[in-house]
Amino acid sequence: MTVTASTLAPMVHVCELTKSFGSHTVLDRVSLDVPRGSVFCIVGPSGGGKSTLLRCINHLEVPDSGAVLVDSKLIGYEQTPRGMKELAGASLCQQRSAIGMVFQRFNLFPHMTVIENVALAPVMVNKVPRKDALSRAGDLLARVGLAEKRNSYPSQLSGGQQQRVAIARALAMNPKVMLFDEPTSALDPELVGEVLAVMQVLAEDGMTMLVVTHEMQFARDVADQVVFIGDGTIIEQSDPASFFDSPSHERTRAFLRRVRENRGG
Helix, strand or coil: CCCCHHHHCCCEEEEEEEEEECCEEEEEEEEEEECCCCEEEEECCCCCCHHHHHHHHCCCCCCCEEEEEECCEECCEEEECCEEEECCHHHHHHHHCCEEEECCCCCCCCCCCHHHHHHHHHHHCCCCCHHHHHHHHHHHHHHCCCHHHCCCCHHHCCHHHHHHHHHHHHHCCCCCEEEEECCCCCCCHHHHHHHHHHHHHHHHCCCEEEEECCCHHHHHHHCCEEEEEECCEEEEEECHHHHHHCCCCHHHHHHHHHHHHHCCC
16 A cells, blocks of 8 residues: 555544534534544543534534544535535535444334345435445345345344444445444343444454444443543543553543443442
8 A cells, every 4th residue: 555644644633623502512622533443432421522523523513613534534614715615415415425424223214125225325325326236235234244134124123233234324335434323322232232243343344433332341342542521522532441440530530430330330
C-alpha cells in the first residue's frame, strides 16, 4: 500500500464539537481521533452525550460548532465559492454511505424480506444493479450467521437476529466506519451474545468502529480505547486495562463502582 497523508490521518477526526438542545449543552467542545482499524468503546452515564456524539458524526444531528472528518473528508458540508454550505438530500446520503450506523432499534422494513432489507440501500443510493445487490446481501447474511433467514420477514426473527440483519444492512454500503448506538440494549439478555460476537468478528477483520455500549466486558475484550463521556465532555480515555483497572479520574471510578453494584459485583 502506498502511504499518503490521507492513509496516515485518523479515520474519524472530531474537532471541538459542540451541540446544545435549548439551554442544555449536550456536547461541549469534544475532540476525538479514531485511528483506522481501531475500536473505540464509548461509555458513561445516560444523558452524558454519547449517542449525540455518534449522531453528529454522521450528521443526523447538526452540530452548533466544530467539525467531523471521516477519511479526511468533511461530513455534512462542502466548500463553495460563497463559503461552507450544508449538504442535504442525495449529496448528504452519499456522504453517509461511508458511515454505517446500527441503532438500539432495528428499523427494518416489515413488509420486505430480510435479504430485500439488506439490498435496498445499495440499489437506491449507490445505484447498484438489483441482482448484484441481492448477491452481496446474501454474502453478508452468511457473514452474520443468517443465510438461512434470507427469505424470512423481520417479524419472524428474534430481536438478536433482527439486529444482526441491521448490521448486515449497514455493511452492505461498504462503510469506512461503523457506529453502534447501544446495539444490545433492546435485546433480551440471552440474545446479547450473538450480536456482540458478530461485532467482535468485525473488529478482528479491521473495521473502524465506535461503539456506545453498557457491555463492559465487551469493551474490555475488544476495544483499543475506552472513552468515558459525562456532562458533554470526555472525562477519561485510555486502553481497556488502564481504564478498568486503574482509572485516573474519580468520576470514572465512581461510574465503574455503580456498574459493579448494579450487576451484583
